[in-house]
Amino acid sequence: MKTPAVTVRFAALFLGLLGVGGAVASCQSAGGEVAAAMHTPPVAVAAPAALTPSPAATDSLAPTSLAPLPGVSxxxxxxxxxxxxxxxxxxxxxxxxxxxxxxxxxxxxxxxxxxxxxxxxxxxxxxxxxxxxxxxxxxxxxxxxxxxxxxxxxxxxxxxxxxxxxxxxxxxxxxxxxxxxxxxxxxxxxxxxxxxxxxxxxxxxxxxxxxxxxxxxxxxxxxxxxxxxxxxxxxxxxxxxxxxxxxxxxxxxxxxxxxxxxxxxxxxxxxxxxxxxxxxxxxx
CATH class of the missing domain: 2.40.440.10 (L,D-transpeptidase catalytic domain-like)
Incomplete structure (x- = not known):
């Protein structure tokens, strides 16, 4: 049976691998390029790409439906x-x-x-x-x-x-x-x-x-x-x-x-x- 201290260290390592508990700071230039992220956890592993799709990949290309302007003769x-x-x-x-x-x-x-x-x-x-x-x-x-x-x-x-x-x-x-x-x-x-x-x-x-x-x-x-x-x-x-x-x-x-x-x-x-x-x- 694990001691409480071992359990705490195991939980901390598991959360660190998931990237939980650390703030991610980024900035975006006028050209739309995202700067490298700074992770605060000492150990961090990037999440699988399938879990973090880029905004461009998830954006729909279909425009919002727009009804004809009312009152036009x-x-x-x-x-x-x-x-x-x-x-x-x-x-x-x-x-x-x-x-x-x-x-x-x-x-x-x-x-x-x-x-x-x-x-x-x-x-x-x-x-x-x-x-x-x-x-x-x-x-x-x-x-x-x-x-x-x-x-x-x-x-x-x-x-x-x-x-x-x-x-x-x-x-x-x-x-x-x-x-x-x-x-x-x-x-x-x-x-x-x-x-x-x-x-x-x-x-x-x-x-x-x-x-x-x-x-x-x-x-x-x-x-x-x-x-x-x-x-x-x-x-x-x-x-x-x-x-x-x-x-x-x-x-x-x-x-x-x-x-x-x-x-x-x-x-x-x-x-x-x-x-x-x-x-x-x-x-x-």
Whole structure:
């Protein structure tokens, strides 16, 4: 029969092998790379891979179901469908429900005078995985796709899929909603464009959080080919190094950027106002 001291030592060794009782500290860089973990137990054995699947392996690639926007007139819905047809196969992965919301918001914001760049709409479906090119810059008047690219989401929002969105300072999350593109400057990421969030409580802390359009190596083709997805930002919709300057130039100042995500509620999704604007001014 084992003595109590032997039993205690055996239990401690068994718990140590399981990694129980020791805190694991890790940090994540802006590129989404996890630093080496520091284990406090003197003896630690990694758990089997089957018990600790990576976030990318467990993330579903299917976007959240999105119902058509209520209150959209037959005429407005037909106009968006016609626009989609003109934009062609490059928008095949842009869900019709997301495009419709983006267009309604654009028209409402133009009517309200909150955006000033005519005909240019940038829309990102942040409910798609970051492995996909999920940002489109559209010329609504010409019916052309100006740019399509990957775009990163914040590390606080998730790994492969963005599952949490926040307007809170230092949350490192993506904030969904409509943005007005502001002026440009040169910072640590080079050319960058400021973003003003137009949805109260959803993204209106964007300027305080320094949420901007900028380029990042962790959205490059090389990074994505190696990792199978984009890395994570600190909340900015970061862009590929070989495309960010052209995209920043195309959206211009006073343009409309729509970051779509689950649970978004926006006062700019006003179909009646949007229909009136389209009837009188078109996509101008």
């Amino acid at each position: 037959v005429e407005l819905r037909a106009a968006v469908a016609e626009l989609r047809a003109r934009l062609g196969p490059e928008v095949a992965a842009l869900r019709p429900e997301v495009l419709e919301r983006a267009c309604v918001g654009y028209l409402t914001l133009r009517q309200a005078g909150r955006i000033s760049r005519p005909g240019i709409l940038a829309v990102a479906d942040m409910d798609l995985p970051s492995s996909e090119p999920r940002l489109w810059v559209l010329d609504l008047r010409a019916g052309k796709v100006l740019h399509r690219s990957p775009v990163a989401h914040g590390r606080g929002s998730g790994d492969l899929r963005a599952r949490r969105f926040s307007n809170t300072v230092k949350s490192a999350c993506t904030s969904v909603g409509f943005y007005r593109t502001q002026d440009t400057y040169r910072g640590k990421h080079g050319l960058s464009r400021r973003l003003r969030g137009l949805d109260a409580g959803q993204n209106d802390n964007a300027l305080r959080r320094y949420v901007v359009l900028h380029g990042a190596d962790y959205v490059s083709q090389t990074y994505m080919q190696h990792h199978g997805q984009a890395g994570n930002s600190r909340g900015c919709p970061a862009l590929p190094p070989d495309q960010y300057k052209a995209i920043i130039g195309a959206v211009g100042e006073g343009g409309c950027l729509y970051l779509s995500g689950p649970g978004l509620e926006s006062k700019w999704l006003a179909p009646t106002v949007a229909a009136q604007r389209l009837a009188t001014r078109g996509w101008e």
